[in-house]
Amino acid sequence: MTELIRLTGITKVLKGQKEPRTILDGVDLTVRAGESVAIVGRSGSGKSTLLSVLGLFDRPDSGTYLLDDRDISRLPERHAAKLRSSHFGFVFQRFFLLKHLTAAQNVAMALINGQGWQPRRERRARVMRALEQVGIEHLAKNRPTKMSGGEQQRVAIARALVRDPRILLADEPTGALDTETGSIVIDALQEATTRGCALILVTHDRDHAARMGRIHDLQAGVLSERAPALSLSGPTAQLPHVGGPAA
């Protein structure tokens, strides 16, 4: 598989306090196209910060971030915005759907972002395709307030997928959902990897983490690979416990 992302020695220090605090301490990570990677760890271990760096929300203090062998560690904001639009899709724990827009309009939001322009017909087709990918095309005209949590998160996933991203970053996407709904959401995310999209999932849920190809544990800013991937069909009893004691 093609190497998409290579982080080498990424460090991020939180300043502005009495004592500067190291959030990421020499993180190394490689992600290939179509690969799914889970990042687990305790609260405050730096998972979200790592995702911020990966998603170009934030810059590392040191280290290199290669995307397609291109160093983007110090990318200016306008170029970062362009890359976020063309390469990344984001799914958050809170769905961040705009209540005044329909599901289709929420998905189209990622297309109407000032990065190029698509005619309305083409935009609509892409939105419907994204909604179909997560199985909620029948809810296109519904507003978020009329949807369940799982449906809302799938709209958020459709929004992340609508630009055919190469990397999908998901920050606790099932955190606000029950187990069954969470599983459906993970299915929808994993479906994207079959089309060559890399998935990086930050989660506390060991079951969901176990469904990823690789699991990395982030402890006090240090990232380490935990265990080889297990088959989805394998017994969950054999899954390793990650990110703390088993529930």
Place this chain on the structure above:
Amino acid sequence: MMRLSGRLRSAMIIGGQGIRARKLRTLLSMVSLFLGVLAVVVVQAGAGIAERLQLADLELQAGKDGTKALYLPPVAGAGQAVADVVAGRSDAVAMFSTNATIGEPGVRPVNEGGSPFDENWGGSSQICDNSGKCYDPNAGKPQGQAIELRITALTGDVRDFRPYRPRSGQWLDFGTTPLLAPRLVLNEEAAKGFERYHVPAEMRVNGVTAGLTPQIIGVVKDGNSQPQAYVRLDELTNWIPLSKLTDPNGGFSDTQLLMAGSTPVEQVVIAKLKGLGATDVSVETINSRKEMEDELNLLRLIFLAMAGLVLVIGAAGVLNVGLATVGERVEEFALRRAVGTPRAVLAGIVLAETLLTGLFTAAAAIGVSVAALKAATIFLGPSQPFLQGVEFPWSAGVSGVIAGLVAGVLGGFVPAIRAAGIPIATVMRA
């Protein structure tokens, strides 16, 4: 170009969605802005209408800017001297004015003193002789069917200097042989009098016993509220000697010479008048339009400053609402940045919303102003002649749109900067 277009379109679409999502808030912003924009539109419209009315009539009465005017001093032979100099010239026209009455002889005119027909000046004009003794030329006469008006005899076409506007019929033709029946062109007030009162076609000029039969050939707008008639000098002097027409004791005669800026007539006339004994001969260059424009502009600026103040207060309202709205939409803007929306587009979204609000407000203010002016012309027009035919000046509409856009920028600039500066990490920490 494509990128700019995409950004612009994105900002407009998202801005439109934001307005639709917050209709009440947009409406309240519009309310706070409305008075300011309305004030700008009204001031501009009022100034435009006043300027058009004032300046239009001003040129008719005072003459075009750059025209030179010379009032003849009361010296014997001055009128004839001027008439001789300007005869056949187009760069200078002499105007000999006096009072005349058309209608029944031996009666008091319906508008004694040549007053407008809807006004009463309270009696006839007094005429004073050489000894300083004044008398009422209509004393003891009964009221009758006669109209008193000011008659101006012209040596040439005066419209090069005073652009009288034709209303009906034709203007005096100075290229034909003079007729024995003097051809008259009336102003609108005189025409109103002849429509209202049916009087015999017999004209008498002050100080002349002979009655002559005039023929009315046209009506012009001359900006004068008094009844007035214009006649060729050579047709009038068939009946009245010029010396009588310019006799200061003959009753309110005056002579004015209008000249182009660069005519040699000025020097010749001045020399002749001085030769006749005139001591004080002065020529005035007409500059009234510019003076009036300066005065109107000053007034307009004063009122615009006040309107601008109201507009700034309205913009402060928009700013207040804008800041509150951005505060509420922190997550939305952070999310938009996360999906790749550049900071400039985020600022553009907020500006698009305030600019659209400003434009809607401008449209409302212009609509209200147009409707108010229309209503005023319909309901007050019949009693207020200055409102008749008045149209909403397009410059006021443009000013309203500009005021709306400026208020939109003033009210949206700071919120736009705030929106552009929202960190994306907001969505990660939420």
